Amino acid sequence: MIAKMKKLLLFMANTGTPVDVQLADLGRLGLLHIVPFQPPRDQSIELISSQLQEVAKALEVLERVSEEQAVAVTSVGTQAEHDAEQCLKQVLEADDKRTKLLQAKSNLEAELQWYEQWGNVAPSSFQELNAHGVYLRLYEASEKELKKLSDRDDVHVLGEANGLQQVALITEQAEETLPLNEVKAPEKDRSELENTLADTVAELENTERELTGLAAEKARLQNAQQSWLERLDLLHVAYGGESLEGQVNYWKGYIPEKQIDALTEAADQNGWGYVIEDTTDEDVDEVPTLIYTSRWGDRIRPVMNFMGLVPGYNELDVSHVFMLFFTFFTGILVGDAGYGLVFFLLTLFAHKKAGFKRKVEFQLMYTLSVSILFWGVLTGTYFGSETVANIPFLAKLRVDKLASFGGDNVFVQRFMFFVGAIHLTVGHLQQAIRYINSLKALAQLGWISITWGLYFIVNQMVLQIPAPDYMLWLFVGGALLVALFSSSGKSFFKGILSSVGNLPLSIINGFSDIISYVRLYAVGLSTVLMASSFNDMAIGDGLTTVLAGLGAVIILILGHGLNMALAAMAVLVHGVRLNMLEYAGHADVEFSGSEYNPFKINK
Structure with missing residues (x-):
């Protein structure tokens, strides 16, 4: 159920109490979803935003440091905030220093590598040659490039490195070069580079030890980050309000009707002063959505959050229907009891690693795993193996018409169309209940009638199943209800004309929506066929050698792992789509809302 909201104007007088303190009291209440009058702008907002970017970078740096190596420090709970700022500065400076030292180390190693390839030649030797009018340049060349220079006496091949010829040009012309990749000699001799490298490595180790020690300060930075986030929220609120002649500041927001007493x-x-009003049609675009739902309906929240789906304030709460059909669709799309068991065990393992904490994500995964397992048992699908499916005990649990091996494909497709018609009917029923005190409810009943007429047409056109005689009356009766009661404008006849004009396109869309549910059959079948193909690929005519057995195990693990990953993607694509587009379209839900996010400060 979507919570009913009230619009609220909150007034705070400019008294001796700073506005920050008053807003902090409001934030600790954590009830008012504030809508700014204008985008909040101030130098203090930019400063804290910059600090938050820096602390996020610092925490990312410390995440790379092993926690086991972190030096234990005393509790940071009583440390002042300026300590966190100093810690932040130390982390960023140490990380910047580490980055520069790593680059210097890499450059020094590259220069020392030159000596490995070209020999222990002192840089001063090049300078002495230059002083006597002799110029030495070093190059790397391919065999093809070298052949073009074979007639030159001043070009000498010194050796080979990294698949390229090492070439020296000895000339008395200072500006003379070769059209090859020139290799510059280091400016420092080998011993000096080695000493510099040793110093750089030692300094790098010290810097890394410093970062390792600072890793123990991560909690302090996280506390500071939370504090700064709350401070940023407070500033956004402060500069998003309005002022009346500098005497009174006021803000606009929305609050659940059930929380009005606590705020007043x-x-x-x-x-504080306040004005409480009912929301109007003009406010609908900014009224936030707060959904009160059962534990069952709440399980779909991770999926809706992942997809960014928030129903509008004046739309329907679809969480229960979304969860019910998403669970069912997941079972069909994956449709393998073996895969369902694997998903269940993986969820159990992850849940155990998390200390069996009560999280909605685990509840969702358990539910989906059981759905996959259940549908796999009904269809007799166990890792795509027909042999396993024919085991007498498992075969008794199978519904023969739904069976993946030897089942009735026409029946399965018809069942999918039936599920689609039910799904769309639920959407229209929800709308009919929503408009129960309006003639629009009759229009929704008309759409239900048309939906079932379309179901029979789809069966006839796709599966060649004859439609019943009363199908025509479903369309006639449904079209009359839709034409007469869809529009609630002032002009009854204009409303009829508008409804009749939109009716043909809406019927075509409804037809395509029902056909769309055949994807459940198609994707579920492809999952079974891929699993069966990997089994045939791995086992074939039998396993005759140990090596063949090892190869079969690898193929089975990789093959079924890939198939499970593709099936999971299919759930996100098709399972979500049928709820988000087909069903939501018939329930008139556009997911145009914004989530209720009250101004909240924890401390």
Whole structure:
């Protein structure tokens, strides 16, 4: 259920109490979703935003440092905030220093590599030659490039490195070069580079030890990050309000109707003024959505959050229907009891690693795993193996018409179309209940009638199943209800004309929506066929050698692993789509809302 909201204007007088302190009291209440009058802008907002970027970078740096090597420090709970700022500065400076030292180390190693390839030649030797009018240049060349220079007496091959010829040009012309890749000699001799490298490595180790020690300060930085985030929220609120002649500051927001008493009580205690109003059609685009739902419906929240799906304030709460059909679709799309068992065990393992904490994500995965397992048992699908499916005990649990091996494909497709018609009918029923006190409810009943007429047409056109005689009356009765009661404008006849004009395209869309549910059959079948193909590829006519057995195990693990990954992607693509587009379209849900996010400060 989507919570009913009230619009609220909150007034705070400019008294001796700073506005930050008053807003902090409001934030600790954590009830008011504030909508700014204008985008908040101030230098303090930019400063804290910059600090938050820096602390995020610092925490990322410390994440790379092994926690086991972190030096234990005393509790940071009583440290002042300036300590966190100093710690942040130390981490960023140490990381910057480490980056520069790593680059210097890499450059020094590259220069020392030159001596490995070209020999222990002192850089001063080049300078002495130059002083006597002799110029030595070093190059790397391919065999093809070298052949073009074979007639020159001043070009000498010194050796080979990295698949290229090492070439020296000895000339008395200072500007003379070769059209090859020139290799510059280091400016320092070998011993000096080695000493510099040793110093650089030692300094790098010290810097890394410093970062290792600073890793123990991660909690302090995380606390500072939370504090700065709350401070940023407070500033956004402060500069998103308006002022009346500098005497009173006020803000606009929305609050759940059930929380009005708690806010008004706090307002009376703090001397705040307020005006509470009902939301209007003009406010609908900015009214946030707060959904109260059962534990069952709440399980779909991770999927909706991942997809960014928030119903509009005036739209339907579809969480229960979304969860029910998403669970069912997941079972069909994956459709293998073996895969369902694997997903269940993986979820159990991850849940155990998390200390069996009660999280909605685990509840969702357990539910989906059981759905996959259940549908796999009904269809007799166990890792795509027909042999396993024919084991007498498992065969008794199978529904023969739904069976993946030897089942009735026409029946399965018809069942998918039936599921689609039910899914779309639920959407229209929800709308009919929503408009129960309006004639629009009759229009939704008309759409239900048309939906089932379309179901029979789809069966006839796709599966060659004759439609019943009463199909025509489903369309006639449904079209009349839709034409007469869809529009609630002032002009009854204009409403009829508008509805009749939109009706043909809407019927075509409904037809394609029902056909769209055949994807459940197609994707589920492809999952079974891929699993069966990997089994044939791995086992074939039998396993005659140990090596063949090892290869079969590898193929089975990789093959079924890939198939499970593709099946999981299919769930996200097709399982979500049927709810998000087909069903939501018939339930008139556009997911145009914004989530209820009250201004909240924890401390």
